Amino acid sequence: MSSTPPSSPATLLVNGFVHSPADPFATALLVVDDTVAWVGSDAAATTSAPSGARVVDLDGALVTAAFVDAHVHTTAVGLRLVGAVLDLSHVRSARELLDAVRGAASGAPLLLGEGWDETRWDDPRLPTAGELDEAAGGAQVLLGRVDAHASLAGTALLRAPGQAAAGTTGHLTGHLTGTAHTAATSWAYAHLPAELRTLAQRAALRHAASLGIGAVHEMGGPGFGGPEDLRALLSLTSEDELALPRVTGYWGELGASARALELGAAGAAGDVLADGTLGSRTAALREPYADRAGWSGEPYVSAAQVRDAVLAAAADGSQAGFHVIGDGALDVVVAGLREAAERVGASVVRAGRHRLEHLEMPDAGAVAVLADLGVVASVQPAFDAAWGGADGMYAARLGAERAARLNPFGALAAAGVVLAFGSDAPVTPLAPWEAVRAASQPRTPGAGLSVRAAFAAHTRGGWRAIGRDDAGVLVPGAPATYAVWEPGELVVAAPDSRVAAWSTDPRSGIPGLPDLSPGVPAPRCLRTVVDGRTAYEAS
Structure with a gap:
């Protein structure tokens, strides 16, 4: 140019x-x-x-x-980019994980790692806290699972002064979930040097800009960087002639609407956890997991807590929202939304544009309620690409029949639910065109969108999710x-397109988009x- x-x-x-x-x-x-x-x-x-x-x-x-990534953990992305976090996405066994830790141990007091996924291992046995201690050479070590909802910790970290994981689930084994994982992650992020945090945040935002991303929604919270991390990110400005993508922040703490606004966030939303994840078997289901008899997980919130969060947001003009993956947790959230609407009226709830993050298991009844109450579905098509299909992690956790009903992007859009696409980076990479491809060519037949609709969800949808209807187009x-x-080459996909339903006919009167056919580079x-x-x- x-x-x-x-x-x-x-x-x-x-x-x-x-x-x-x-x-x-x-x-x-x-x-x-x-x-x-x-x-x-x-x-x-x-x-x-x-x-x-x-x-x-x-x-x-x-x-x-420009694209909007509607679900990002900016500092975590940046720490990986600047080499401050050990990338464990490639390991395929406990032995390989321990070897990676051993190779990264440098004498520093704290070693952070991310990305391990035991569902890809031949033997899913996890290393013990003692094995981590030996591999890390006595350093405090914390290794986050790929879904950021579980971690592995050595005893040096668990016994560190001020580390609140002691006495909670996983303390003896070093395999942390729930409050233990949140406490350990919060402690580790609080001990990051401020200069490293700033370096990581700038690196993440500049990387996003290089991919055509002009805005991100930051999912802060007690277990996702803490208040100082969110405050620092929202106050970040460019040091040179180049701008940075816009950042809209959310504070993921239940009942903390006033705290969210004090931090400069759009509301107590985002990763306010209604449950966990399917990969770590902490998502709350209606029926037991297929690969763990009798276990369905448990919701982290009650319908009354959801109701009160929505009412508090309505009172102060902020957004409420929840991370919700399992259908059991979604039942609780939907009940709470209904109770809030009964108290203040559906129109008041609708005006708040409250958000649900991930929303992987909605049935027709839940979709209808979300559409009626104007709830935004902040979803991640890359999840389907990574874990969907007959042989993916979802099928292993739920069985093929239940797994085939996950991530119904088409049904949500058809009902009028606003879709906002994100990556949940670093859980899956910042890769907006690949997300458009994944949503338009899903691993479950019939669940997808047209390329046009998917592109709109990754551009205009992210702005609509924060109440901006004038942007993203x-x-x-x-x-x-x-x-x-x-x-x-630019092509036009029909509204009900399948993989090959493309046209280059200029008489269509529809603006073209890049060819995202299988195998074509982004x-x-x-x-x-x-x-x-x-x-x-x-x-």
Whole structure:
């Protein structure tokens, strides 16, 4: 891309393809300050642009609204990027995990690791606390499971002053879940040097910008970095000429609406845990797990607590929300939402745009209630890609029949539930085009969306989830937050598309998107702009 020197606050992009519902054939875009001022053709651009506008030749590139990742743990992503956390996603046994710890032990007092997943091991036996102590050479060690809802800890960490895991579940074995995992994670993050935290946060946001992500929703909470981590992230500003993606924060603590607002968050939502995860068998189910007889998990909240959280949010104008995965936990959350609506009216609940994170097991009844009450489904298509299918982790935990009903993106959208796509990074990587691909080509037939609908969920849906209906789409008056993509073939998918239902017919009148057919690489980002300021420029 080439440009003329700037002499006004206006920028005119020409000679490209602009994905805009205002003009499906647009090849030019005008930005004035931080706002989209006009979209249209190259021929009309010269009469629409103000004198002295900077002209950028797109050279055939595609311009779209920037992605929004609606569920991120920013510091954890950054710690991995800067090499401050041991990546355990590749290990395939307890022995390999211990070898990795042994190789990373450097004499530092604290060793953090993430990403182990025993469901991919031939032998799912987990190492003991004593084995971790030996491998770490006496250092305090904490290793988070891939789902960030369980961890392995050595006795040096469990016995550290101020570490509240002592006496809780898993203390003797070193395998921590529930409150023990939360306490240990909170303690470890509180002991991160402030300079390392800032370095990690900047690295994560800059990486997001390089992928065409212009905004993220941070899922903070007591077990996800703590209050100082969230406060620091929300106050982060750019040190150089490049902008950073916008951050909307949530504070994941039950009954802490006032605390959330004090921290600068949009509400006590996000990872307010109604249950755990399927991988760690802490999700609360209606029926027992297929691979653990008699165990269904237990909800972490009651319907009354959900009701009171929604009522508190309605009183102070914030958002409420819950992490909910199992259908047993969802029953509790839906009951609480209904009770809140009975108290203050469905319209008041609807106006709050409360959120449910993950929402993997909704049935038709739950979907109808969520649609009626305006609840946002903040979901992760990459989960289906990683763990779905007849031979995936979901099938192992639930059996093939129940697993085939997970992540019904199409049913949620058809009912009118607002979908906002995220990654839950670092649980799954920041990879927005791959999420669009996963949602439009799910491992469960009939559960997916069209590519257009999936793209909208990963752009406009994230803005709608925070109450911004004017953003996430390139139309006049919208914020100038967009991404420029390397030129490539653009195709149109039909609303009820399957993998091969593509068209390149320009008479469709529908703006095209990159080809996401199986095996086709995701588009490469050339530039990301946030509110009119460049956040990323490819070298």
